[in-house]
Amino acid sequence: MEVIRMGIGSIQSSPVPLSACIGYFDGLHLGHQQLVANAIAAAKDHHCQSALITFDPDPWAVLKDLQDIDHLTTMAERIELGAKLGIEKWIILEFTKELAALTPEAFLNQILIPLNLHTLVCGFDYHYGCRGQGNVDTLKKQSVFDVKVVAEVDYAGEKISSTRIEKAISEGDMVLSEKLLGRPYSLHGSVVRGNHVGTNVLGFPTANLALSDHYVIPKRGVYVGACRCNGELIKAMINIGHNPTCNHRDELSVEAHLIDFNQDLYGQTITLYFYEKLRDEVKFASADELIAQLNADRLNTKNYQRKEGMACV
Known part of the structure; x- marks a missing residue:
């Protein structure tokens, strides 16, 4: 798998159209894996390269000026898991306050469109741009690439999320954390x-x-x-x-x-x-x-x- 780091002003256009999922993906849990699976399926259907777009450092740490935040996985571990799932290209966007300040339109024009996307896969609750003003509805208004939205992935009637997994682990419920992580x-x-x-x-x-x-x-x-x-x-x-x-x-x-x-x-x-x-x-x-x-x-x-x-x- 190819791993590429880029940021504002250094976005590299892929020579092959990409079918990519986007998010932070801490834990790369079963909910995240649905995004990955959809990106890979779309890549096969449209003869594209499968990709995952993520951020480093943790956006929450940058926005809140925090240090040494605990995570479920390191970036290296996520990359290894992504490769096992079949992702062909791992794109790391440098997350800065400058990137966070981009309007949804600017994020689209300066970051996403230059990547040469054919399809972007995101969760139903995905937000982007300054203060999360962009969402799946605003993404769908552009016509440069297709947008596929993945519905909520649940276990036992509750959404699978990194926060839920962190809570289970902190409570010692390793059986539940395994069911959510896969x-x-x-x-x-x-x-x-x-x-x-x-x-x-x-x-x-x-x-x-x-x-x-x-x-x-x-x-x-x-x-x-x-x-x-x-x-x-x-x-x-x-x-x-x-x-x-x-x-x-x-x-x-x-x-x-x-x-x-x-x-x-x-x-x-x-x-x-x-x-x-x-x-x-x-x-x-x-x-x-x-x-x-x-x-x-x-x-x-x-x-x-x-x-x-x-x-x-």
Whole structure:
């Protein structure tokens, strides 16, 4: 897949007409995937190149002068997911206050039309231009390219959205987040050295994760999941919290005990996948009580079976 960055004054016209979907696409969830699927279908029907148009940095961060906003996915992860879905060209528009100030007409004339679009696919609630004054109705008034509007995508009677997924994750509902994302939620980073309490005191060695970016973090507690390392997927018992019983720390830690695995992972890049929450974080009266609970958690993790129809990772 080709990845292109551009902005105001540097829009590159595609030599081949594009069938593109547009949005921020954090999480690239099942609602977003409907936009992608429609863009790809239109590209095949009209012999165009499929594309996805997105923005960087996060428009909300630019408009509100915010730093280090938590996201469901990094741009690199979205690009990888888009490639797997079949997108041929990934267009990143540099989002600035200058871009945000464009009127809907200016955004159309300076950004969208120069891209050489045949079809633009957007959600029913898509807005563009200064203060979101443009919408699907104003888009349809132009005649340079076709506009296809995708209806609301629901699950359990409620719209699938990045906000809904963030809420589910923050509440520890990883089963719901997976149903909305179409895959297990994951965190990506490198393994760093801890103080070895898990190994030396508790008998549960863990891989301590230094996150690669600012992610939405699941609620504090213990989760059954998996770890991808060295191309292998291994069952994992994942803990998120402050280790209140034996090793209290002020900063939130993300660590995983890999089932039946004893290789050295220090310095390696891994991905943790969250399947289901086992329990909340608890401060136990003693290390022995904690160890007994960890043994139960490990057994539950080892015996955990993915439900039929759940996504592979």
